[in-house]
Amino acid sequence: MPRVTLNDVARVANVSAITVSRVLRHPDQVSEEKRKRVMAAVQKLGYVPDLAASRLASSRTHMVGVIVPTLYNVIFADYLLGLHEILVPAGLQVVVVNSRYSQDEEEAAVKTLIGQRAEAIVVAGIHHTALARRLLARSHMPVVETLELTDRPLGLNVGFSQQSAAAEATRRLIAGGRRRIAFFLGQLDDRAMARQAGYRQAMAEAGLDETIVQITGLSSVRLGSALLSRLLEDAALPEAIFCIDDNVALGVLQECRKRQIRVPDDVAVVGFHDLEFAACLSPSLTTVATRRYETGRVVAEKLVDAILGGTALKPAQIDLGFEIVARESG
């Protein structure tokens, strides 16, 4: 199946190859007559330019690579939307690669994106394999690490302190008079680890004992339900439960309902992320609002400046912060 090439179009339109190329990229540099002939030929043949050839000749790919650990979590959808909304209108394509919470898959993704000669790489998180770090550092391309803060950024770093956010939320519960506060989580990925550290820090500051309940697995509503059941198997109900995220918190709320446990009277429940449903649950969910969408936008704006301006991305750290949103659940 012979593919339609620039030369095929040129032959049909009876012009040179370069003229076809110009019609497609700078139509105003070509006379109207030839332009029409070329466009007609393009239509007729169903010609679509080969981006690999274009990239090889021009060394432009118009492509930004974005590595995320999962697509199961709405927070990444928010974040990708923010990136998308700025990059696409600027003529840059967003290529999403899923690393499935594996540093090795992340390394593979980095190789792929460098191999594709992406014009920038945006990666969620700050922990990478040594080789991935080395490749990114050498790649001479703009690199952005997001959603956490790091002391040794590879380039730009936009996010917030997961640990401070968790510590702050825990301190608030303590200030509200709750003493026995449990921390519920699923898998211990980087961000979960940072939040757990924040919880432990706040508990230690107040001289309180930790209660950490973990069942490995992606965070989910079902997981929240299971975590509460697990805890109640061999312990009394705590005064508060701080959940790794809102999905888990929703599961806890459902399980409380099933067991006739009153929230917040019997137990306070706090989530993380302020997903869209948090405000309209009954009771509404107290949580930590994070700025995923803004993160995407800020990153994208910096990248557009750097890529289209042809300047290097200035290394910097941008802390977008977080906010504790107090609602009915605790």
Add this chain to the structure above:
Amino acid sequence: MPRVTLNDVARVANVSAITVSRVLRHPDQVSEEKRKRVMAAVQKLGYVPDLAASRLASSRTHMVGVIVPTLYNVIFADYLLGLHEILVPAGLQVVVVNSRYSQDEEEAAVKTLIGQRAEAIVVAGIHHTALARRLLARSHMPVVETLELTDRPLGLNVGFSQQSAAAEATRRLIAGGRRRIAFFLGQLDDRAMARQAGYRQAMAEAGLDETIVQITGLSSVRLGSALLSRLLEDAALPEAIFCIDDNVALGVLQECRKRQIRVPDDVAVVGFHDLEFAACLSPSLTTVATRRYETGRVVAEKLVDAILGGTALKPAQIDLGFEIVARESG
């Protein structure tokens, strides 16, 4: 910033360029001594092959393009996971492009993917612009349409009948003695339209009046809550509410709780998709289970056969069906 090329590696390793290429792709065809020298040079220089050049020379891209309308809906995460799990081990890269529920953006995505010379295109849905259809038909590449069934498939078609599923769920409510049944939805995308048609069909069959409440927007928990509030502004509570999906259903359940409306005693609530949380809500949610993950796997298996086997994708229609899951809510 001069990029490291195959020739740079060859020079450092003191071999020819083609030998470096062989070491990277067919290591067993090269003597151990040279192989070691080459690998050392690759490491030292941080060489990453240019995929555009490779593609141009070999006409293989190892890339499958997948177009989805949104990343906000977990059903697409399930579906992508199924695709991922088969394609990646087979050495094929999954490139996800978001069309944001726009046929024009879908057409742009098709152009991009054809331009990238993806080895196959998988698109969610069966409605496309005329040009997108034409380009796909001409592209000579395997094309798969998913998650719905169509009479005129472009190639392979894997999914289920959204309309039948919705009609079936509605009939079940009717059979349970419910008469005044409302249908709640957000935006009227293709799949929403098909489900609405199923609801109307079942209501018409039974000679019942329709009550359709719509507020444009992505489906969400908040939307479900708003839809019930809207309905109750100028109508009595119906006997049942069939929601466009489980998120909306969850919103309805929360709003019911807030208003002290008992489910299923006062009103039955039915969702769509059987998302992970449906089973552990209280009351648990009756819904229509759909097979997103299996869809992804089946599609991927067929593609692997076609691409690696070098055979054309046999046009066919695969109906994966659906299942009504009766739980406490209705």
Add this chain to the structure above:
DNA sequence: TTGAAAGCGGTACCAT
């Protein structure tokens, strides 16, 4: 096992 040369499909550069 190894290498030289041609060429994949475009674009940059320089003429005309």
Add this chain to the structure above:
DNA sequence: ATGGTACCGCTTTCAA
């Protein structure tokens, strides 16, 4: 405004 030519970085012959 238009075209000729070299070349982007790699792989595919084909020969040695």
